Each structure stands twice: as structure tokens, then as C-alpha cells.
Amino acid sequence: EPEVTQTPSHQVTQMGQEVILRCVPISNHLYFYWYRQILGQKVEFLVSFYNNEISEKSEIFDDQFSVERPDGSNFTLKIRSTKLEDSAMYFCASSSSGGRGETQYFGPGTRLLVL
Amino acid sequence: AQSVTQLDSQVPVFEEAPVELRCNYSSSVSVYLFWYVQYPNQGLQLLLKYLSGSTLVESINGFEAEFNKSQTSFHLRKPSVHISDTAEYFCALQGGSEKLVFGKGTKLTVNP
Numbered sequence: 001e002p003e004v005t006q007t008p009s010h011q012v013t014q015m016g017q018e019v020i021l022r023c024v025p026i027s028n029h030l031y032f033y034w035y036r037q038i039l040g041q042k043v044e045f046l047v048s049f050y051n052n053e054i055s056e057k058s059e060i061f062d063d064q065f066s067v068e069r070p071d072g073s074n075f076t077l078k079i080r081s082t083k084l085e086d087s088a089m090y091f092c093a094s095s096s097s098g099g100r101g102e103t104q105y106f107g108p109g110t111r112l113l114v115l
Numbered sequence: 116a117q118s119v120t121q122l123d124s125q126v127p128v129f130e131e132a133p134v135e136l137r138c139n140y141s142s143s144v145s146v147y148l149f150w151y152v153q154y155p156n157q158g159l160q161l162l163l164k165y166l167s168g169s170t171l172v173e174s175i176n177g178f179e180a181e182f183n184k185s186q187t188s189f190h191l192r193k194p195s196v197h198i199s200d201t202a203e204y205f206c207a208l209q210g211g212s213e214k215l216v217f218g219k220g221t222k223l224t225v226n227p
Contacts, residue, residue: 003158004158031213033214035215035217041219042119042217042218042219042220043159043205043207043215043217043220044217045214045215045216048213048214055213056212056213056214058214091158091159093159095213098213099213100147100209100212100213101147101164101166101209102213103161103164104161104213104215105158105161106151106158106159106160107158108156108157108158109158
């Protein structure tokens with residue numbers, strides 16, 4: 001069964017450093033999402049992406065964050081200058097067609113620790 | 116604003132016992148409701164969803180959830196759990212857009 005994959009599974013970085021989290025969505029999917037879960041808190045929506053454009057973003061997704069689909073298979077989340085509060089589990093998701101009601105398929109997550 | 120509340124952070128049960136995981140939501144617009152399950156070291160997987168029609172929805176592995184608009188609830192139930200049901204369960208809604216709004220999750224532990 002096709003699945004969303006994410007790399008790395010764990011990343012440790014120093015505050016102020018740039019990190020890139022990578023995701024390979026399911027191959028025929030066109031809609032992509034990033035969510036994050038700070039330890040002990042809810043899974044929170046960050047951004048949705050379609051046709052090489054951001055469709056929607058949350059208040060969390062400020063200028064420090066960016067997303068890109070650099071080729072036909074990868075979808076990346078970049079944090080330019082990490083802060084301690086960026087420590088979280090980051091989930092990528094994809095769906096075949098966007099819109100309400102469509103199933104979003106999630107990857108296993110990347111656990112980011114900012115020291 | 117929309118929100119999802121899962122009051123129980125942990126639910127321990129014995130194998131073959133029934134279980135109910137509670138989910139309440141708040142939204143000023145109509146919602147679609149979802150239950151996702153996360154097994155250890157895996158991503159969130161869709162368990163079931165309510166979009167419209169019958170308020171009782173079922174999954175292939177015996178779970179069911181009932182949409183109750185008057186009580187703004189979408190509780191998840193299973194009449195007899197297995198050890199393999201041990202996982203974390205997330206309730207989520209979609210309101211005016213495709214973004215999912217999640218609850219904090221409930222860790223279900225099924226003991227022999």
C-alpha cells in the first residue's frame with residue numbers, strides 16, 4: 001500500500017540553525033500539508049500546498065517557515081532560523097484531491113529537537 | 116474558532132472489554148468529523164469519518180462512531196477490543212476549509 005515517507009526520523013539542531021524536513025507524498029497525490037505536534041499538545045495545522053502555491057497557512061507559519069516542491073516527488077518544510085519552541089514532531093500529509101472530506105494520508109513524522 | 120476536546124488522555128481496558136473514547140467539538144460552521152489512529156512509530160491513519168448521511172459510521176476493524184449534532188459529539192466505540200487496538204486515537208474536524216483541527220489524543224492501552 002502506498003504511504004507517505006519522511007526523513008529524517010529525528011533531527012537535533014542548534015538554535016538559529018536552518019533545518020529542512022523532507023517528505024515524499026503518495027505518488028499520484030496533488031495536495032500536501034504540514035502539521036506539527038509539540039510534546040503534550042494538539043496536532044496543529046501549519047500549511048497546505050497545491051499547484052506550487054500555498055493554499056492556506058496558520059498563524060504559526062510565519063516568515064521563518066517555507067515550503068517547496070523541488071521536484072516531482074519531494075515536499076519540504078524549511079525553518080530558516082530555528083527557535084527552542086520549534087521543537088516538535090512534524091507530520092507531512094497528502095491527499096489525492098483537496099477539499100473538505102478528502103482523506104489526508106500522514107507520514108510517520110520527524111521529531112525535531114532544537115537546543 | 117473551532118476546537119476538538121478529547122477529555123480522556125489515557126484509557127486502559129482489558130482485552131475483550133468494550134471501550135468508548137470521547138470526542139466533543141465546537142464550531143460555528145458545519146463540520147466533517149474524523150477519527151485517526153496512530154500505532155507506535157507510524158503515521159496517523161484514518162479510522163473512519165463522518166461527512167453526511169447516516170450518523171453512525173463504521174470502520175473495517177470493528178470501531179464505530181456516532182455523530183450527535185445536538186451534543187456536538189463524535190464518540191468512538193468498540194464492543195470488544197483486542198491487544199492490537201493499543202494505539203493513540205485522535206479526533207479531528209474540518210470546518211470551513213480542508214485543514215484538520217485535532218484533539219489532544221487518547222492513548223488506548225488494552226491489557227491481557
